[in-house]
Amino acid sequence: MHERGPWKKIISAMESSLPSLAQGGRVLDLGTGPGEPANMIARGMPAVSVCATDPSDDMLNKARARMSGLPNVQFAQVDAQDLSRYEDESFDAVTACYVYMFPEDKERALRETYRVLKPGGKLFATYWTELAMMSLLRDTMTGVLGFTPPPPAINPLVLAPDDLFDGMLKDAGFAQTEFSVGAYPCATRRMLRNRTTGVTAIEFIAELIDAGRKSLLSTAHPPRGACAGQLVIDRVVCLPPCTVCARHDASEGEAG
Numbered sequence: 001m002h003e004r005g006p007w008k009k010i011i012s013a014m015e016s017s018l019p020s021l022a023q024g025g026r027v028l029d030l031g032t033g034p035g036e037p038a039n040m041i042a043r044g045m046p047a048v049s050v051c052a053t054d055p056s057d058d059m060l061n062k063a064r065a066r067m068s069g070l071p072n073v074q075f076a077q078v079d080a081q082d083l084s085r086y087e088d089e090s091f092d093a094v095t096a097c098y099v100y101m102f103p104e105d106k107e108r109a110l111r112e113t114y115r116v117l118k119p120g121g122k123l124f125a126t127y128w129t130e131l132a133m134m135s136l137l138r139d140t141m142t143g144v145l146g147f148t149p150p151p152p153a154i155n156p157l158v159l160a161p162d163d164l165f166d167g168m169l170k171d172a173g174f175a176q177t178e179f180s181v182g183a184y185p186c187a188t189r190r191m192l193r194n195r196t197t198g199v200t201a202i203e204f205i206a207e208l209i210d211a212g213r214k215s216l217l218s219t220a221h222p223p224r225g226a227c228a229g230q231l232v233i234d235r236v237v238c239l240p241p242c243t244v245c246a247r248h249d250a251s252e253g254e255a256g
């Protein structure tokens with residue numbers, strides 16, 4: 001967990017904008033994955049009841065293992081698009097760390113979030129605005145295909161365009177939105193470094209592309225389907241900025 005990572009930013013925003021929450025309240029964590037930020041909230045605010053949810057049973061098992069023994073956490077296999085198991089206005093806060101990019105019906109997921117929040121309750125959400133690996137994959141495929149491929153069907157950067165998510169939040173009923181943008185080092189290089197050769201996946205892909213480019217450029221008659229061209233990777237940056245959004249109902253009437 002990096003110091004500038006999203007979980008700590010969510011907790012900090014929650015503590016500053018909902019100072020009374022630590023005395024007792026309910027928090028719904030959507031897409032908890034292996035258990036964050038639900039785990040940090042439950043341990044840091046023992047008087048708060050935390051509902052850790054995820055559509056994947058495998059992820060919930062990891063979350064249960066991480067939070068084993070914590071008495072203030074409940075677990076449920078829940079899709080953000082359908083929170084019908086929860087009553088209206090039943091949570092003081094909702095957290096969603098890298099969640100809203102993935103539901104098929106994103107607008108419905110946001111409407112459901114708004115429905116279960118109490119008046120004055122807040123949504124703390126993060127989403128990616130840039131991912132180095134996505135740029136690398138796009139540039140790689142462009143070099144192979146000879147044209148820029150369309151975005152993937154499941155696109156983690158789908159909310160990146162300016163003002164898009166802000167508009168979706170307002171359409172769902174959120175009257176006030178606040179954004180902060182930050183960046184933290186990506187673990188891609190460290191995680192994907194070959195222990196034998198010391199070469200990272202990014203470097204390896206770049207070498208393959210360069211070798212393929214030289215081969216294609218030296219071939220008078222490229223084989224059918226081959227693309228004779230040049231690909232220049234001019235940015236391999238492992239700094240994916242993320243956006244943390246603090247949300248609250250207009251009835252509260254104060255900045256979060």
